[in-house]
Amino acid sequence: MSEHIEYGQLMHSAMRGLIRKVLTDVAQNGLPGEHHFFITFDTTDPDAALADWLRERYPEEMTVVIQHWFENLEVDEDGFSITLNFGNSPEPLYIPLDAIRTFVDPSVEFGLRFETQDEDDEDEEELEELSEDNTEEAPKADAEVVSLDQFRK
Template identity: 50%
Template sequence: MSKDSIQYGQLVEQALRGVVRDVLSRVAREGLPQPHHFYITFRTDHPGVGLAASLRERYPTEMTIVLQHQYWDLQVDDEAIAVTLSFNNQPQRIVIPFAALKVFADPGVEFGLQFTIEPPAEENLAETVPLLAGRDRDAPAREPAASDDAAEPADEAASGGGAQIVSLDRFRKR
């Protein structure tokens, strides 16, 4: 078999990470329309991930968060997303570089992406992520603003005591 010097797999995954970036940018600007909600699984040990020390200890390799009703201050730039979520009634700011994504799923419309190809090594060497500038990565987040949609916990995965595995098969049409 010939060597793939064009690296199609990496190009496709980079484009799909761009889809996630575009969707989250739109939600940051316009809000989250029904029935959409997102499960985002990411590598917590990836360079540039901003996570409180208590969460990093609890989820040393990966974590799944849910963006549905209770999330605050969603910010998106070219490299990462940042969002404040509640863990045990404590607001925590999380920064996730797009290169750290493993799964992005929107069960409300049966859509899901799974990322399997590691980004190039030079991409992993990033020391800072723009959304983290001026913040201590392990510092607690500021208090979130009140939300009208306070009916559901923002992080269903964390409240269960462990990382939640989301099978993309359940989102595929049969």
């Protein structure tokens, strides 16, 4: 057992599970109402599959739109495959869930943003430094009990 709970990893896993569920429902039933998705993903992910010309055009990340025209949406445990239209040229893609950076459904103002591991590490280091600074500098105050009896009716 680790020395602390990995809340960030647990939250990311839960959010990716939500995306998996939403995409599975869309694969089975289509997009309901005005729903549509903007999905930004890391094109450098070793499990991402896209045409060479797309990878050259988007060497770090790419945003795809799932709205009017898409085919062959299939979701598995680790990601999803889909065929999208790029300038009247259908292109198959495979996007791993772990490669997703943002998932947005503007029709209902819903969005998820995933921090990269480097950003998480920097945030954690900042928190540790702040915690250490506060421990060293801030004197421990004695607790004060405040009676609320005077405000009771």
